[in-house]
Amino acid sequence: MNTTNHSNVIVRRTLIATAVASILLAAACATAPVKPDGAAEARGKLTQLQSDPNLASRAAAAIKDADAAVRTAEQPELNKELAAHRVYLADRKVDTAKALAEARFAEDQRAGLTAQRDSARLDARTHEADAAKIQAATARAEGAEQKLAADQARSAAGDAQVAAASSEQKAAELQRQIDVLQAKPTDRGLVLTLGDVLFTTGRADLKPGATGNLDKLVAFLNKYPERSVAIQGYTDSVGTEDFNQRLSERRADSVKSYLTGQGIGSTRLSALGKGRSDPVADNDSATGRQQNRRVEVIISNPPAASR
Amino acid sequence: MNVRSQANRGSCPRMAVGVTGVLLLAACASTPPAPTPNLQAAEQAIAAAERGEAARYARGELSEAHTKLALADSAVTEKKMVVAEHFADQSRAEAELASAKTSAAKANAVNGEMKRSNGTLVDEMKRGSGDKP
Numbered sequence: 001m002n003t004t005n006h007s008n009v010i011v012r013r014t015l016i017a018t019a020v021a022s023i024l025l026a027a028a029c030a031t032a033p034v035k036p037d038g039a040a041e042a043r044g045k046l047t048q049l050q051s052d053p054n055l056a057s058r059a060a061a062a063i064k065d066a067d068a069a070v071r072t073a074e075q076p077e078l079n080k081e082l083a084a085h086r087v088y089l090a091d092r093k094v095d096t097a098k099a100l101a102e103a104r105f106a107e108d109q110r111a112g113l114t115a116q117r118d119s120a121r122l123d124a125r126t127h128e129a130d131a132a133k134i135q136a137a138t139a140r141a142e143g144a145e146q147k148l149a150a151d152q153a154r155s156a157a158g159d160a161q162v163a164a165a166s167s168e169q170k171a172a173e174l175q176r177q178i179d180v181l182q183a184k185p186t187d188r189g190l191v192l193t194l195g196d197v198l199f200t201t202g203r204a205d206l207k208p209g210a211t212g213n214l215d216k217l218v219a220f221l222n223k224y225p226e227r228s229v230a231i232q233g234y235t236d237s238v239g240t241e242d243f244n245q246r247l248s249e250r251r252a253d254s255v256k257s258y259l260t261g262q263g264i265g266s267t268r269l270s271a272l273g274k275g276r277s278d279p280v281a282d283n284d285s286a287t288g289r290q291q292n293r294r295v296e297v298i299i300s301n302p303p304a305a306s307r
Numbered sequence: 308m309n310v311r312s313q314a315n316r317g318s319c320p321r322m323a324v325g326v327t328g329v330l331l332l333a334a335c336a337s338t339p340p341a342p343t344p345n346l347q348a349a350e351q352a353i354a355a356a357e358r359g360e361a362a363r364y365a366r367g368e369l370s371e372a373h374t375k376l377a378l379a380d381s382a383v384t385e386k387k388m389v390v391a392e393h394f395a396d397q398s399r400a401e402a403e404l405a406s407a408k409t410s411a412a413k414a415n416a417v418n419g420e421m422k423r424s425n426g427t428l429v430d431e432m433k434r435g436s437g438d439k440p
Contacts, residue, residue, distance in 0.1 A: 096404045103410035
């Protein structure tokens with residue numbers, strides 16, 4: 001009986017011990033820290049953010065907030081819905097902290113970019129200024145050249161002016177001489193008409209003391225040695241044509257020989273009788289006939305080049 | 308008289324039981340109140356995100372915030388106040404994420420533009436100096 005009792009006690013004790021052990025085990029299993037699904041991922045993202053040298057120091061408050069949310073999410077929770085909710089919040093808060101840190105980082109970088117931009121602008125302006133300086137120098141050099149050219153032009157103009165003045169003077173002098181001669185400018189040249197007062201009617205030799213006009217012509221020809229002279233004799237219509245032709249020739253020759261006698265080279269002189277052709281007035285009146293009896297001295301215009 | 312008063316006395320405990328039962332039922336019906344502060348916080352966070360052009364820079368997050376807020380409202384209608392509170396808080400977290408992502412996107416866009424224009428400036432200068440020796 002005793003033995004039976006004893007063994008019974010042992011069996012009962014073993015059973016109790018086993019039960020206690022299994023209860024303890026079960027309790028241990030129930031209280032084991034099982035983190036809800038997703039909490040580890042949130043922690044991983046947060047750790048990555050906290051170890052990023054560019055981001056960790058920025059958005060400190062948001063990171064702290066996210067850390068608290070992750071810790072809450074990591075707490076074992078039997079209510080699956082609540083556990084998932086906490087993980088959700090933790091995940092979003094970590095992402096929010098990361099985005100805020102990135103925004104701050106970008107803003108902080110902006111100062112550097114602004115400095116870069118300012119330096120680039122400064123460089124650009126320096127380059128522009130240098131280019132402008134070069135341009136100015138070039139322009140100055142060009143200006144100097146232009147001034148030189150202008151000076152030369154001015155001096156040339158001065159010369160021209162002097163020349164013009166002198167040619168003006170010459171022209172004025174010529175005009176004065178022509179006025180003295182009472183010559184008439186025409187296309188053929190200067191025409192000096194010597195009236196019949198030079199000659200006795202029907203004769204070809206010059207009247208003595210009537211050579212005043214011819215002396216002026218000599219003076220003119222001496223002053224303008226490049227000019228040559230054509231002497232043309234004319235008569236009125238009285239008498240035969242033949243007679244008048246010869247008379248006109250002889251009168252022209254008389255004038256020519258007077259001029260050569262005064263030192264004018266005969267190569268500059270030509271004499272021609274034109275008879276009664278080319279009357280300048282009516283032969284019916286005495287006045288008209290007197291006008292037709294004449295010797296015309298045509299002083300050639302100087303060659304164009306020497307003008 | 309005596310019999311009547313005894314009868315009246317007997318009905319009193321029964322009434323008390325009935326009143327208590329009604330009170331208990333009422334207490335059950337009005338459970339926790341609607342999570343009004345959480346809902347308002349979510350609405351404000353969404354409004355702030357929208358002011359910051361989150362629709363352009365963080366469309367997914369903003370849309371999710373709207374969805375969660377709608378779920379919270381539905382839960383309130385169904386008297387599931389705990390669920391409503393959770394959805395409201397999730398909506399707010401989503402809206403705040405949308406705002407943060409928008410800030411980051413904008414800041415990066417500005418920096419990108421500055422980098423581009425700096426690059427252009429440098430390029431122009433190089434070209435300019437190349438043209439004018």
